[in-house]
Amino acid sequence: MKSFKHIDAASVEEAVSLLQESEGPAYVIAGGSDLLGCLKDNLWMEYPKAIVNLKTIPGLDTISVDEDGLHIGALVTLTKIAESETVKEFWPGLAEAARRTASPLLRNIGTIAGNICQENRCWYYRYPDKIGGRIDCVRKGGKRCLAVPGDHRYHSIFGAVNKCIAVNPSDTAPALIALDATIKTTKRTIPIDEFFSAGMGAQSTTLDRDEIVTEILVPRPAQEWTNAFRKIAFRKSIDFALVNCAAALTFADGKVTSARICLNGVHNNPRRCVESEAALIGKPLNEATAQEAGELAVAEAKPLLQNGFKVPMAKTIVIDTLMDCVK
Amino acid sequence: MTQNEKLTKLIQLTINGESRPLLVEAHWTLSKVLRNDCGHTGTKEACNEGACGSCTVLIDDIATPACMVLAIEQEGKNIETIEGLSKDGQLHPIQEAWLEEYGAQCGFCSPGMIMSTKGLLIKNANPTDDEIKEALGGNLCICSNYEHIINAVRSAARKMSKEQANV
Ligand SMILES: Cc1cc2nc3c(=O)[nH]c(=O)nc-3n(C[C@H](O)[C@H](O)[C@H](O)COP(=O)(O)OP(=O)(O)OC[C@H]3O[C@@H](n4cnc5c(N)ncnc54)[C@H](O)[C@@H]3O)c2cc1C
Ligand code: SF4
Numbered sequence: 001m002k003s004f005k006h007i008d009a010a011s012v013e014e015a016v017s018l019l020q021e022s023e024g025p026a027y028v029i030a031g032g033s034d035l036l037g038c039l040k041d042n043l044w045m046e047y048p049k050a051i052v053n054l055k056t057i058p059g060l061d062t063i064s065v066d067e068d069g070l071h072i073g074a075l076v077t078l079t080k081i082a083e084s085e086t087v088k089e090f091w092p093g094l095a096e097a098a099r100r101t102a103s104p105l106l107r108n109i110g111t112i113a114g115n116i117c118q119e120n121r122c123w124y125y126r127y128p129d130k131i132g133g134r135i136d137c138v139r140k141g142g143k144r145c146l147a148v149p150g151d152h153r154y155h156s157i158f159g160a161v162n163k164c165i166a167v168n169p170s171d172t173a174p175a176l177i178a179l180d181a182t183i184k185t186t187k188r189t190i191p192i193d194e195f196f197s198a199g200m201g202a203q204s205t206t207l208d209r210d211e212i213v214t215e216i217l218v219p220r221p222a223q224e225w226t227n228a229f230r231k232i233a234f235r236k237s238i239d240f241a242l243v244n245c246a247a248a249l250t251f252a253d254g255k256v257t258s259a260r261i262c263l264n265g266v267h268n269n270p271r272r273c274v275e276s277e278a279a280l281i282g283k284p285l286n287e288a289t290a291q292e293a294g295e296l297a298v299a300e301a302k303p304l305l306q307n308g309f310k311v312p313m314a315k316t317i318v319i320d321t322l323m324d325c326v327k
Numbered sequence: 328m329t330q331n332e333k334l335t336k337l338i339q340l341t342i343n344g345e346s347r348p349l350l351v352e353a354h355w356t357l358s359k360v361l362r363n364d365c366g367h368t369g370t371k372e373a374c375n376e377g378a379c380g381s382c383t384v385l386i387d388d389i390a391t392p393a394c395m396v397l398a399i400e401q402e403g404k405n406i407e408t409i410e411g412l413s414k415d416g417q418l419h420p421i422q423e424a425w426l427e428e429y430g431a432q433c434g435f436c437s438p439g440m441i442m443s444t445k446g447l448l449i450k451n452a453n454p455t456d457d458e459i460k461e462a463l464g465g466n467l468c469i470c471s472n473y474e475h476i477i478n479a480v481r482s483a484a485r486k487m488s489k490e491q492a493n494v
Contacts, residue, residue: 003334006353006399033395036356037376051353053400103465105392105443106377237464238378 001040004048008056012214015052016186019210024049028212030075031109033102034118042129043119045140060214063087069220070094074113074213078172079104081112091218093227093246097175100231103238113213115172116183117205120198120268121240122147122155122166139164153306154242157298157314158267161198165304166268168196168204169240173270174262175229176216178246184215198268223257225250228324230317241265243310245317249285249325256280256289261322263297266314273297273318285326294319338402342367343411351398358382358393361408369409369438380466383439383446384408390446392465409438412445420486421445421479430479432470440466444480452488454480 009015019026025048029035035051038044054060060075063084070091072081081087082099101107101115119125120139124146127135136142145163147155156165176192183190190206197206207213227248233239247261259277264270276293283289294315301311335352342365351360358375361367361384370393371381377395384393385407412419421441424430431437440463447454447462454462459480468476 001354001356003352003354005334006336006397008400029397031395032397033377033392036395036397039354040376055400103378103380104462105380105383105390105465106395108389108391109396237460 002047005050008053012057012186015054015212016210018052022050026050026052028052028054030054030111030114033106033110034114038119043134070218072112072216075111078107078110093178093229094175096229097172101171112172112216115170118170120166121169125166152304155307156267157301157303157307157310159302161268167265168270171231171241171244174244174246174264177262177270178248178260179218179227180260182217183213186212196269221250223250223252226325228321230321232313232317243314243317245321247321247325254284255282256285263314290319290322293322336399340401342406343408353399355398356394357396357398357401360398367408367410371435371438381436381439383442385442385446388449390443409441421483424479424483424486428479428482429475432472436466436468440476444483448484448487453484
């Protein structure tokens with residue numbers, strides 16, 4: 001890693017002004033489990049001048065519940081979410097997503113905000129500078145995407161955004177999307193559906209450079225509801241998802257009244273399965289309706305030469321996640 | 328401010344109960360500082376990207392990959408490394424269990440495995456096999472000695488519960 005200036009922020013306001021006043025590029029650090037990897041490999045065209053530490057800001061690491069729902073501070077670790085009895089009881093999809101993220105060691109340091117703001121894992125994008133020079137591909141502002149003509153076995157099965165076919169790697173993102181969360185920042189409140197924006201430069205979110213996530217709010221629907229999360233990865237203990245899926249449904253009289261289903265690891269941004277959601281409304285959730293939803297989820301898939309295996313995988317994970325929601 | 332003043336800082340690190348002053352650069356990881364500046368080479372650095380667990384230490388009793396945290400952020404925290412386990416020439420029960428159950432083959436992953444085990448047993452004194460497997464999920468053993476490692480954790484849990492009961 002090359003050197004940078006490291007500043008402990010005492011408050012959210014101070015962190016924002018440190019970002020604004022930095023003479024060169026500045027990043028915030030939460031757990032650091034993604035950021036330090038990017039810095040060690042010197043991935044970016046501009047190396048940061050300053051790193052602003054959020055962990056010295058009091059009050060950002062608590063979980064609480066009120067009539068609006070679940071309030072998760074930006075610095076809450078994935079371990080804390082996975083082990084929270086309240087989250088496990090009412091938002092099992094989120095608890096399971098946190099529990100299946102990375103490894104226990106990384107969950108001990110990795111935060112929820114860091115998890116949804118993390119960089120993509122395309123192996124060309126992540127190619128370390130120290131081994132023959134980093135790759136400045138389209139996503140970084142360069143000319144070419146190396147994955148399209150190269151090895152794209154883990155890349156998008158739903159086409160490219162601005163010529164990039166890297167997938168969003170986050171495990172908690174689909175859970176937060178299924179649960180219709182809201183992201184509170186230092187500037188505004190962003191509905192989770194508008195939070196991810198791969199293709200607008202290196203970063204994966206719509207955050208401004210001087211904007212910090214402070215809290216995530218997960219609502220608590222009034223009706224009878226269920227939610228679930230599943231992940232398929234090579235190893236159970238530690239691996240990014242080949243595909244993952246979260247679903248949240250409400251029911252009345254045994255019929256689905258609302259559905260939110262999200263796949264990740266299949267496209268640049270987490271992908272809502274809107275056709276599958278619409279098909280479930282007004283019907284009971286059973287093997288036949290789940291099957292139909294699974295098929296609709298991949299109806300528009302356009303796999304590349306090497307990643308066709310992800311299509312049946314995505315279909316199956318939608319079906320299985322929905323069946324986990326059957327009451 | 329000179330360039331140097333901006334990027335280095337004198338910090339006080341508490342390692343295995345001993346506090347010491349250290350001049351660190353902002354970008355130095357804890358594993359680098361433990362190994363190169365404190366002589367605690369029991370903390371291994373294998374992948375250096377948070378994926379193998381060989382650099383695991385406890386920070387305020389929480390198992391942490393030392394290669395993925397900055398040393399400069401650890402002031403005021405209690406860092407425990409493999410070197411801190413044995414006391415007065417007496418092995419820690421987890422280390423004893425490792426010897427008795429053949430927890431080590433080449434031994435390179437052992438310090439990290441043992442620190443993860445300590446972190447687990449602090450939270451959960453009597454873990455099930457599934458809980459052991461989940462807790463050690465971030466520690467890789469390239470000899471694939473997992474059966475023996477799990478036996479060692481079970482045995483360590485028993486030893487420590489017995490010790491607790493005798494106090
Ligand atoms: C070996 C390995 C395996 C992994 N496996 C998985 C996996 O299976 N699934 C998965 O989802 N992830 C995985 N990760 C990725 C990841 O590191 C974590 O999931 C983690 O949650 C990131 O959180 P952090 O607090 O450490 O983020 P940091 O590294 O501190 O930050 C990540 C990014 O988010 C920005 N950021 C952080 N907090 C805020 C905030 N409050 N406001 C605005 N921006 C912010 C930072 O500037 C940085 O750009 C893995 C990482 C490693 C190293
Ligand atoms: S898929 Fe995206 S990140 Fe990967 S090489 Fe292509 S442009 Fe770069």
